Amino acid sequence: MRHWLKGRLRAGVDGFEHIVGGLATSMLALGTLVGLVALVAACLIGIGLPLVPGALRTVRAVADRERTRLTRWGPAIIGPPPLPGSARDALRDITVRRELGWILVHGTLGFLLGAVGITLPVYAVEDVTFPLWFRALEPSQGGPGMVWWRIDGLADALVVLLVGLVFAVLAVVLGPGIARLQALPGRRLLAPDGDVDLSLRVAQLTATRAAALDAHAVELRRIERSLHDGTQNRLVALNVLIGAARRALDRNPESAAEILDRAQDATELALAELRAVVRGILPPVLDDRGLTGALDGLAAACAVPCRIDVDVPGRCAISVEATAYFVVAEALTNVVKHSQATSAEVLVRRAADRLSVRITDDGRGGADEGGGSGLAGIRRRVEAYDGRLVLTSPPGGPTTMDVELPCGS
Ligand SMILES: Nc1ncnc2c1ncn2[C@@H]1O[C@H](COP(=O)(O)OP(=O)(O)O)[C@@H](O)[C@H]1O
Ligand SMILES: [Mg+2]
Structure with missing residues (x-):
């Protein structure tokens, strides 16, 4: 009372x-x-x-x-x-x-x-x-x-x-x-009123996006993605090399030693990536060479021949560049792992303040977000930035992944 x-x-x-x-x-x-x-x-x-x-x-x-x-x-x-x-x-x-x-x-x-x-x-x-x-x-x-x-x-x-x-x-x-x-x-x-309200809200949301990204949950997700896309891929490569070395051991110990050398290199790379994640610097190559250089590096390292065409004047927010980098990294890893393609293509453009990334391969198609954690993670990551991801992959191919991100600068 x-x-x-x-x-x-x-x-x-x-x-x-x-x-x-x-x-x-x-x-x-x-x-x-x-x-x-x-x-x-x-x-x-x-x-x-x-x-x-x-x-x-x-x-x-x-x-x-x-x-x-x-x-x-x-x-x-x-x-x-x-x-x-x-x-x-x-x-x-x-x-x-x-x-x-x-x-x-x-x-x-x-x-x-x-x-x-x-x-x-x-x-x-x-x-x-x-x-x-x-x-x-x-x-x-x-x-x-x-x-x-x-x-x-x-x-x-x-x-x-x-x-x-x-x-x-x-x-x-x-x-x-x-x-x-x-x-x-x-x-x-x-x-x-209605329409104006929405467009203002969108403008406001985009503006506060940077602040929202500081949120704890997004940070955790970012680290999870970095581990999955960077370190984990390196460790997979390491695993393959060790397997090869083991098989070579009986037949040809000399080549086994050489493979082990490469495995050691791979370990060092994995460690370097891990350190970068720990320091929260994503991925270091972006800092050194910018988005264009980093993506060129990814395409060159891809086991499937990959044509790359990047035309991005100026720089986007570093977190956006990192996201674009990881999108391409995951897509190309998938091309190598799953698609059986003979060639792939990466196209990156900037129009106004949107960064668009398209990755295509001529493989067998049938990519499915429910089939693993990689694509779903990429989607979450892109959507955390108010971006858009469209995956077209009919059975028989080809597979196209379209990603659009606000540049944030
Ligand atoms: N480029 C591609 N071509 C054909 N199939 C693909 C491609 N990308 C992904 N897939 C299929 O979609 C599934 C989900 O992919 P992803 O989420 O990246 O999981 P994973 O961790 O297996 O790579 C894969 O297991 C694979 O079967
Ligand atoms: Mg994958």
């Missing part, structure tokens, strides 16, 4: 605070509304037109104040793009029209609601404290605020106190509702 009461009181006080803020913006809106009416009249007699852009800027400024106020208190309201250059375009703009509608509603109804919402607690305080100061008044003057009757002595003053308590209860109970009602037109009309 005490908790409930406390919660109620706090909501009431919050409501009062919001009503005061809303009353302030509604007075600005009312002032603007009066100005706009005058401006329309001036336009009708042909002298107001030059003032229209200034008026629209004022409307925007007042609306922005309300946006800030509502954002501080509830769900954020995303600000609109800047006003169109010409007044004619601005008047056709849906955002501007909605702002004008808001000025009309908030400057009238919002103002009335604010006045009522503020009057209740003021009367409550006035009436509750009345027994303390009623002697200073002439009896013929009647009570304070909404109390009209003649006050004769303390008993009457105490009745006024009771009335004050009723006002106080009303203020606490109705306050939050009034505040919400007063904010409603702003929440409806000042928030971007």
Whole structure:
């Protein structure tokens, strides 16, 4: 019960605070509304037109104040793009029209609601404290605020106190509702409408992508991918070499020694990759040679003849380049392991701020994301960057993997 009461009181006080803020913006809106009416009249007699852009800027400024106020208190309201250059375009703009509608509603109804919402607690305080100061008044003057009757002595003053308590209860109970009602037109009309909302959200999401990538989970995934695509592939190669050495041991110990040398090299490479992962530097070759150099290296090392064509002016965010690198690495590993292809091709382009990577082979097709962990991991990795992956691999081939990534720079 005490908790409930406390919660109620706090909501009431919050409501009062919001009503005061809303009353302030509604007075600005009312002032603007009066100005706009005058401006329309001036336009009708042909002298107001030059003032229209200034008026629209004022409307925007007042609306922005309300946006800030509502954002501080509830769900954020995303600000609109800047006003169109010409007044004619601005008047056709849906955002501007909605702002004008808001000025009309908030400057009238919002103002009335604010006045009522503020009057209740003021009367409550006035009436509750009345027994303390009623002697200073002439009896013929009647009570304070909404109390009209003649006050004769303390008993009457105490009745006024009771009335004050009723006002106080009303203020606490109705306050939050009034505040919400007063904010409603702003929440409806000042928030971007459907389409705009989405494109703004997308822009915002892309912008916050870099921050999101710092998140713990993504970091773990990145390390998991690095281990799978880098170190694990090296160890697979090592395993193959050791197997070969073992078989060669009986027949031709000399060639076995040579294979073991290569195995040792492979171990060193694996260690180097592992160190790079541990240091969180992905993959080191990207740093040394850039995306083009790193991908050339991958294609040259591929056991299936691979044509590569990279045309990426400038540099993308290093994490995006690393993702592109791992996409190509995994795709080419798959070509060698599964496709039985006689040739492969890698095509990398940058258009605006999208990096597109396409890997094709002329193998037997039938690649299936459910068939292993590599492709599924690549997809997760790409989607963590707001990217897109399309895999086309009908049985009989050919296999094409298309990946698109936002460059993030
Ligand atoms: N380029 C390709 N050509 C033919 N089949 C492929 C190709 N890439 C992948 N596959 C098939 O899809 C399955 C899943 O691939 P992937 O997720 O990379 O798993 P894995 O760890 O086996 O490489 C593979 O097991 C293979 O059968
Ligand atoms: Mg694979």
